[in-house]
Amino acid sequence: MKFVVVLLAFAASALAAEPSIYFKDQFDDGSAWEDRWVHSTSKGAEGGKFKLTAGNFYGDAEKDKGIQTSTDARFYHASAKFDEFSNEGKSLVLQFTVKHEQSIDCGGGYIKLFPSSLDSKKLNGDSEYYVMFGPDICGPATKKVHVIFNYKGKNLLVKKDIRCKDDEFTHVYTLILNSDNTYEVLIDNERADGGKLEEDWDFLAPKMINDPEAKKPEDWDDRKKIDDPEDKKPEGYDKPEHIPDPDAEKPEDWDDEVDGEWEPPMIDNPDYKGEWKPRQIDNPAYKGEWVHPQIDNPDYSADDNLYLFKDIGAVGFDLWQVKSGTIFDNIL
Numbered sequence: 253m254k255f256v257v258v259l260l261a262f263a264a265s266a267l268a269a270e271p272s273i274y275f276k277d278q279f280d281d282g283s284a285w286e287d288r289w290v291h292s293t294s295k296g297a298e299g300g301k302f303k304l305t306a307g308n309f310y311g312d313a314e315k316d317k318g319i320q321t322s323t324d325a326r327f328y329h330a331s332a333k334f335d336e337f338s339n340e341g342k343s344l345v346l347q348f349t350v351k352h353e354q355s356i357d358c359g360g361g362y363i364k365l366f367p368s369s370l371d372s373k374k375l376n377g378d379s380e381y382y383v384m385f386g387p388d389i390c391g392p393a394t395k396k397v398h399v400i401f402n403y404k405g406k407n408l409l410v411k412k413d414i415r416c417k418d419d420e421f422t423h424v425y426t427l428i429l430n431s432d433n434t435y436e437v438l439i440d441n442e443r444a445d446g447g448k449l450e451e452d453w454d455f456l457a458p459k460m461i462n463d464p465e466a467k468k469p470e471d472w473d474d475r476k477k478i479d480d481p482e483d484k485k486p487e488g489y490d491k492p493e494h495i496p497d498p499d500a501e502k503p504e505d506w507d508d509e510v511d512g513e514w515e516p517p518m519i520d521n522p523d524y525k526g527e528w529k530p531r532q533i534d535n536p537a538y539k540g541e542w543v544h545p546q547i548d549n550p551d552y553s554a555d556d557n558l559y560l561f562k563d564i565g566a567v568g569f570d571l572w573q574v575k576s577g578t579i580f581d582n583i584l
Contacts, residue, residue, distance in 0.1 A: 271345070275334040275567055276584035279304060279318050289319070292329035292375035300326030300576065302569075307353045307579050318351070318581030321359075321573050329375040331568025332583075336368035338562040339429065346385055347426040347584065354577025355420055361571070361578050362386030362398050368565025377570055381407075382561045384570075385427045387416035397437060397444065399427065401453060403558065408453045414445045422581070433558045449558045456555060460546040468544075473537040479530040489528050494518040 279285050283304070291301060302319035310316035321328050350361040365383040384400040384407070397414040400407050414437055417423045426438035436446035450456060500516035508514065567583060 272337070272342075273584060274337050274564070275332065277332065278582045278584075280315060285319065288332045289330050290332070290372035290375075292331070292373055294329060294374050294376040295327040298327055300328045300573075302328065302330055302580075305579065307351060307577075309353065316581065318349075318579040320579045321571070321576040324576050325574055326572075326576065327377075328569055328571040328573065331366065331370060331372045331375050331566050333368070333370070333372065333566045336563050336565035338560070339431070339564065340557075340560055340562065341431050343431060344429040344559070344561075344564075345426065346383065346429075347424065348386070349422050349424050349581050350387060351420070351422040351579040351581070352387075352389070352418070352577070353420045353579065354575050356389050356418075356573070356578060357575050358390040359571065359573030359575065359578065360386070360388050360398075361416075361580075362388060362569075363580070363583075364568055364570055365561070365564055366566040366568060367561075367563045369563070370566045370568075372566070372568075375568060375570065379570065381570075382564060383427070383429075386425050387423075389416065389418055397425065397439070399435070399437060401449075401455075401558075403453075403455050408455060411452050411454070412445055412447075422579075429559050431559055433556065435559075453558075455558050456553065457551045458549055459552050461549040462544040463547045466545045468542045472542050473535065473539055474541055475535050476538055477532040478535040480533045483530040485528045485530075489525060491523045491525065492521055493524045495521045 277285065277288060285304060289302070292299065300321055300323045303322045304317055305320050306313050306316040306318070307320065319330075346363070346365065348363050352361060362384055363386050364381040366379065366381050370379060380402065382402050384398055386398060387396070388398050389395050395416055395418050397416045399410040399414065402408070416425075417439060424438070424440050426436075426441070428436040428438070430436075433449045434447065435449060435452075437444045495518065496516040497519045498516075502514045502516075506514050569580070
């Protein structure tokens with residue numbers, strides 16, 4: 253089956269209309285892809301090259317060809333430009349497929365959208381981008397889908413943990429960015445997550461903040477439990493944790509003048525009960541947890557255009573992979 257990686261936009265008020273497709277690449281025209289895609293030279297000898305292949309397993313040896321990372325422990329920087337556009341008033345869809353057929357242990361599989369000003373030959377990890385989206389795997393702890401947006405010069409990471417696929421098969425990753433400031437992430441055409449941009453990224457200052465004038469009352473008691481004043485430590489409770497071993501005997505060849513005064517080894521005291529603590533009871537003066545009063549944040553300013561990018565003009569990869577072999581296919 254041939255999947256398509258897609259970059260398109262459609263007006264929210266005309267969902268039935270045909271979407272505008274701004275970029276499409278299924279890598280089905282042989283070596284011609286090298287005319288569309290530019291490899292960056294920013295990393296010199298540390299930079300890897302993509303190669304055209306269907307990989308070790310496929311449905312169709314020709315139709316399933318994509319570009320594959322080819323050398324272990326390399327940076328991969330490549331991009332393709334298209335006529336710039338704005339997603340103003342439209343839903344933007346970024347979709348692509350990833351096949352980690354090398355059983356990837358540590359490396360990225362994400363794609364980026366760039367402004368039209370991108371210098372393709374100098375593309376590197378510091379290059380400005382608008383959107384970064386796709387899987388990232390590194391060991392058992394990191395298996396997530398990155399969704400990063402650039403807002404006023406800052407790259408903002410999603411505050412949710414969206415799990416990515418970590419097997420060797422082809423998977424479709426889809427990001428839908430709507431003009432009502434909502435989004436969806438699909439994996440294999442099934443919803444993985446979604447919501448509101450303002451809630452899931454730190455685009456804006458919080459609407460509400462703690463009242464700086466409010467203070468917790470000095471007599472506020474938020475202890476649920478207190479020591480029972482009626483509970484007393486039993487007489488004879490205190491015992492040492494360790495005692496001399498009563499069965500130990502001084503060795504016959506022990507010389508006090510040479511070896512010093514002999515002391516028996518210490519053993520755990522069977523009568524030791526630990527540190528005594530009084531019984532706990534409900535605190536009759538407990539008032540509950542004090543909640544700091546909130547006020548409107550004077551620094552908060554709403555923005556209806558969190559979703560908006562006015563100069564989208566390139567798509568590309570900015571990756572590091574320890575073990576190469578990932579295939580990207582059908583970019584649209």
